[in-house]
Amino acid sequence: MSVVADQVRQLDAQLDRIPLSYLTDSAATRASIDLDSPRAKELLRTVKALSAPSGPNAVLLPQQILSLLSQSRLLPANFEEALPNQYEAELEWILVGKATLQTYGIILHALLDQIIPLSDHIWYWDDVLSSPTYTSLYMVQTSPVRLWAWSREIYEDSKARFQLYASGGASATGSEAGPDTQSLQAGLAQQWKRFYEIVRESIREKSLTNLQRTVMSPVALCRSEARQKQAKLKKLKEMTSSALGVLIVEGLVFGANGSDDGKADTILSAKQEWKSVVERSAILMDMVLKDVLAPNLRVSDFEDRVFAGVQEDPELSTQAEEDEVNRPLMVARRLQDLLEYHLPAHLQDTKELVADNGRPSRLVRYWLPSISLLLSSTTVLRILVNKKQEIVHWIRDLGATVRDFWFNWVIDPVRKIVGTIRHDSNSEIAIMSRDSLKADRESLERMVVDFALDKSGAATGASAISEAQVAEIRAKVREGDVTPILRAYEKDLRTPLMGTVRGDLVRTLLIQVQKTKVDVEVAMSGIDSLLKSQELVFGFVGLTPGILVSVGAVQYLRGVFGGRKGFRESRKAGRCVRVLRNIDRILSDATPSPNNVLPYKDHGLLISEVHVLRQLVHSLLPADIEKDFLDDLDDLANLKGIMSQLRALARIRWAYSKWLR
Structure with a gap:
């Protein structure tokens, strides 16, 4: 919700509190009016249609206001000659008040929409003037426009001179006194030669006229032009801000400070002063639109001229009690002129002024890279056509790589982790088969027993x-003790040759090899058990690279396509801080009036900054915090004194610093 919507709804609520019960206080008055007349019902329907609608926008369109005024039969084209009764006359005033309020909101919206973009244009000229590089870039960007304007001037001047020469009324260069009959009868070649001389003369005269351009360098000339345009934009911003401040402070002020305390006597007095407020406000809006774009007019002169125009307005100064019936008609006619003529003309003049002095269009700023791209487009297209197969192959390889990465490093590790959690036997980590150790241990056991039975004397020292x-x-043997084999091995080592011939030494060596194999498998079994106990950890370790790469790629793509919500919020917070800085500068640099309030110009600038701040924080703050923030903004925008506004600004800074960092 904007500042204008709040202002319009507050004033609309005050108009709704105007009581009409006093009209039926006496019996004579009740007898002279008809509360259920068709005219009264029609006026009530129109008043309801002109009330501030619900929703974010509380202002109707100009066409809707004009249509409702036309339906009310208050405009000159369809004005009713029959005199209304007192009740209908009051309803007509309420209708005109509602229409004035809606027109007031439209004009405030228009002025706000003009002030806010002006800062961007002024900053653009600041960038142009900040360094010679930007000034040179601006010179290159605007060179076609300058060349076209210069050529057009030469063409128009040469055309006028040649027409004058051809008609025989004067010489082409202005040096001959009478018509030259022979030159008029010359052939086409002679005319072209004369036209060429005229063009040269025009160029020479233009060069002498614009002597400053020949003295100053092109960069200095561009800087001078940028300063002039920036100065015009700053003046336009000051004048528009002053107009906005005048309308907000002086327009439609019902009662003391427009208090919303439910007491109808704040806008209703014995002399019906609220009607004069409506009338003066309509005249004030008219004067503001007429003088806000006046050339060579300072801000103070503009304000004095507006207030003097309101006081000296012929319709206001010639009002008399006997003309009470025609007063709503005059206000309605003025509103019609405002909406049909003055406001569209003001918007068009402002648009032309900004177009002439604002930053150049995109076509002017980007014509050089556009032409470069256009000229190189054939080369780029030729490269694309020649490398079509390679590009298609590269795209296919990229797609296959992405697909294989996704399935091999993300999907498969996830599937293995799920299998581990579900105790899937196929997913268990193993570095040896489950029955290998058992078979080798039983084989070792049989070897030792058979050797002990065959060689009992050597193994145990007994005959049987x-x-x-x-x-x-x-x-x-199950515990790893092969003492019988070691005894026989030690005995055969004493006579290794005999042991080798008998085969006992070789047999004991082979049994020890089997024992070594079993020991290795036991160690491997321990490692295998350790891996199985940490199988889930290894699964997540295998999944981590794929997840990290995937998340990084998604974040990068979101950043490229502008989908980072946090980044957008940080940019909004940064803009809010800049707006608060602008508000602080406005309050610090302003020269307060004798009653310690902001001047009209500074108040208009403050309202425009508050309007921007309200739009920025709409999606930045939580709903409950935003409500408190808007209350503090209202304290900041109200005319309660500069010190009170500075305290409100300080409160906003420390209370909402969490969201505005």
């Missing part, structure tokens, strides 16, 4: 081995 001893050997 009982079943109990065999069971004991089996148990020790």
Whole structure:
């Protein structure tokens, strides 16, 4: 919701509180009016249609206001000659007041929409004047426009001279006194020769006329032009801000400060002063639109001229009590002129002024890169056509790479993690088969037992081995103890040649090789158990690179296509800080009036900055915080004194610094 919408709704609520019960206080008055007449019902419907609508925009369109005024039969084209009764006359005044309020809102919107873009244009000229590089760039950008304007001047001047020469009324150069009959009868070649001489003379005279351009360098000339345009824009901003401040402070002021306390006597007195407020406000809007673009007029002179025009307005100065019936008609006619003629003319004049002095159009600023791109487009197209197969192959490879990365480094690790969580046997990590250790251990057990039975003397020192001893050997082998084999091995080492011939030494060596294999498998089994216990951790470790690359790519693409909400919010917060800085400068640099309030110009600038700030914080603050923020903004915009406004600004800075950083 904007500042204008709040202002219009507040004033509309005050108009709705105008009581009409006093019209029926006496019996004579009740007998002279008809509350249910067709005219009264029609006026009531029109008053309701002119009320501020609900929603973010509280202002109607100009066409709607004109249509409702026409339906009310208050305009000259369809004015009713029959005299209304007192009740209908009051309804006509309320209708005119509502229409004046809607016109007031339209004009405030128009002035705000003009002030805000002017800052961008002024900043553009600041950039142009900030360095010779930007000035040179501006010179290059505007060189076609300058060349076209110069050529057009030469053409128009040469055309006028040649027409004068051809008619025989004067010489082409102005040096001959009478017509030259022979030159008029010359052939086409002679005329072209004469036209060429005229063009040269025009160019020479233009060069002498614009002597400053020959003395100053092109860069200095561009800087001078930028300063002039910037000065005109600054003056336009000051005048528009002053007009906005005059309308907000002096327009439609009902009662003391427009208080919204529910008391109708703030806008209704014995002499019906609220009608004069409506009448004066319509005249004030008319004077503001007439003089806001006046050339060579200072801000103070503009304000004095507006107030003097309101006081000296013929319709206001000639009002008398016997002309009470025609007063609503005069106000309605003035509103019609405002909406149909004065406001569109003001908007058009402002648009032309900004177009002449604002930053150049995009076509002017970007004609050089556009032409470069156009000239190189054939080369680029030729390269694309010649490299078509390579480009298609590259795109396919890129797509295949992205697809393989997604499935191999994201989908498959996720599938394995899900399988691990569900204890899927196929997903278990293993560095050896599950039955390998068991088979090798049983094989070692059989080897040791068979050797002990075959070579009992060498293995145990006894001639025979009982079943109990065999069971004991089996148990020790399961624990890794192969003492019978080691005893036989030690014995055969004493006579290795005989042990080798008998085969016992080789047999014990092979059994020890099997023992070494079993030991290695036991160690591997321990490592395998450790891996299985951390299988989920390894799964997430394998998934992490794919997730990181995917998230980084998504964030990069969101940044490229402008989808970063946090970045947009930080930019909005930065703009809010700049607006608060502008408000601080306005309050600090302003020269207060004797009653310690801002001048009209500074108040208009303040309202424009507050309007921008309200739009910026709409999506930046939470809903409950935004409501408090708008209350503080109202304190900042109200005319309660500069010190009160500075305190409100300080409160906004520390209370909402969390969201405005």
